[in-house]
Amino acid sequence: MSNVAPQQQAPDRRARDVHTRVTVLVALGANVLIAAAKTTAGLLTASPALLSEAAHSIADSLNEVFLLIAVRRSRRPADARHPFGYGKERYFWALLAAVGIFVLGGSFSVYQGLHALRTGGQESHEGYVVGLAVLTVALLAEGGSLLRALHQVHHQRGRVRDPALRTVIAEDSTAVLGVVLAMAGMVLHLVTGQVAWEAVASLSIGLLLVYVAYRLAREARDRLIGEAVDPELSERIGAFLAAQEEIDNVASLLTMRLGMDSVLVAARIDLAPGIDSEEVELACVRIKQRIGEQWPQADHVFLDITEAPAPGSTGW
Missing domain, CATH: 1.20.1510.10 (Cation efflux protein transmembrane domain)
Structure with missing residues (x-):
């Protein structure tokens, strides 16, 4: 993050x-x-x-x-x-x-x-x-x-x-x-x-x-009690994730407001085929950094990889 x-x-x-x-x-x-x-x-x-x-x-x-x-x-x-x-x-x-x-x-x-x-x-x-x-x-x-x-x-x-x-x-x-x-x-x-x-x-x-x-x-x-962000913002974040070349599919996307300028983003993603285990961590870090740059309020981003392309991949 x-x-x-x-x-x-x-x-x-x-x-x-x-x-x-x-x-x-x-x-x-x-x-x-x-x-x-x-x-x-x-x-x-x-x-x-x-x-x-x-x-x-x-x-x-x-x-x-x-x-x-x-x-x-x-x-x-x-x-x-x-x-x-x-x-x-x-x-x-x-x-x-x-x-x-x-x-x-x-x-x-x-x-x-x-x-x-x-x-x-x-x-x-x-x-x-x-x-x-x-x-x-x-x-x-x-x-x-x-x-x-x-x-x-x-x-x-x-x-x-x-x-x-x-x-x-x-x-x-x-x-x-x-x-x-x-x-x-x-x-x-x-x-x-x-x-x-x-x-x-x-x-x-x-x-x-x-x-x-x-x-x-x-x-x-x-x-x-935990309110999601505006549907428009959630859709933009989802579209951004889906557009990343490392991501094959966004299985689910959950958001919650933690404060005025703090948002939690949790996404379950399938990585694109062909990415080896060493590239998984770098891809996750890069994607989260891009989200933070585009939406500064998204200061807690978690990516859960449901279909890792190779053994040893970890969820974020």
């Missing part, structure tokens, strides 16, 4: 991780301040929509801590206990973040909405102007954090492979929409005197968070 490709990729990976960490820190700073302001205003006004948004921001703050841990731990080098590295740490912590969104954000918001519908809520509008002002500031802060994340995506040519960055974008997008829903609910409550508008806003925020949590959790689950 060739180590040239991973070494060449290392500086780019470190630079990308630095950008991701800055993006997460920006989101964390914004959410901590916003969560404190929303909680204070929500308790003063007893607004269900505002309290739901406070829970949303608290959940996002906790999740950003998870994402910072993910970025740091996933960069650890492979060792004896984890020979394929720690790339899947990113997906594990992304899964915890999705659970946090569901439990702290979605569930509490749904509860707030149902409670307001059942009890009629607080009819006093005292402090609602302050609450709306807090939400306006939150909208600007969440929007700024979202723009920062989208700016990083633009520099990555529109690709969002990093689960930490994907989670930040999902959180900030949901936060912007949640603030708009909360503001609409509070304004309609002020105009009509009906707390049901805030209850509906709170329920909408909760259901939105539950949906986002489900999508993020499903993506993390797929990566954790």
Whole structure:
């Protein structure tokens, strides 16, 4: 297995991780301040929509801590206990973040909405102007954090492979929409005197968070249990192997994502007739090196020779 490709990729990976960490820190700073302001205003006004948004921001703050841990731990080098590295740490912590969104954000918001519908809520509008002002500031802060994340995506040519960055974008997008829903609910409550508008806003925020949590959790689950690469990439690798003069047939090809930039490729191949045992090892090394040069993310390549042309040939 060739180590040239991973070494060449290392500086780019470190630079990308630095950008991701800055993006997460920006989101964390914004959410901590916003969560404190929303909680204070929500308790003063007893607004269900505002309290739901406070829970949303608290959940996002906790999740950003998870994402910072993910970025740091996933960069650890492979060792004896984890020979394929720690790339899947990113997906594990992304899964915890999705659970946090569901439990702290979605569930509490749904509860707030149902409670307001059942009890009629607080009819006093005292402090609602302050609450709306807090939400306006939150909208600007969440929007700024979202723009920062989208700016990083633009520099990555529109690709969002990093689960930490994907989670930040999902959180900030949901936060912007949640603030708009909360503001609409509070304004309609002020105009009509009906707390049901805030209850509906709170329920909408909760259901939105539950949906986002489900999508993020499903993506993390797929990566954790061992997901193959995109069919197009798998076909290209298979075609590349089949085109090699040393290979007579590709009996099977298995792939699995081990991290953002790490892919395992295992192929069962039949060698072409006429290759002696001394050439088998050189052919395997050459083929794996070519795969690494063409697809740097394929840093673990195994070739299993099912029909060696001569005794003494070994599988890779």
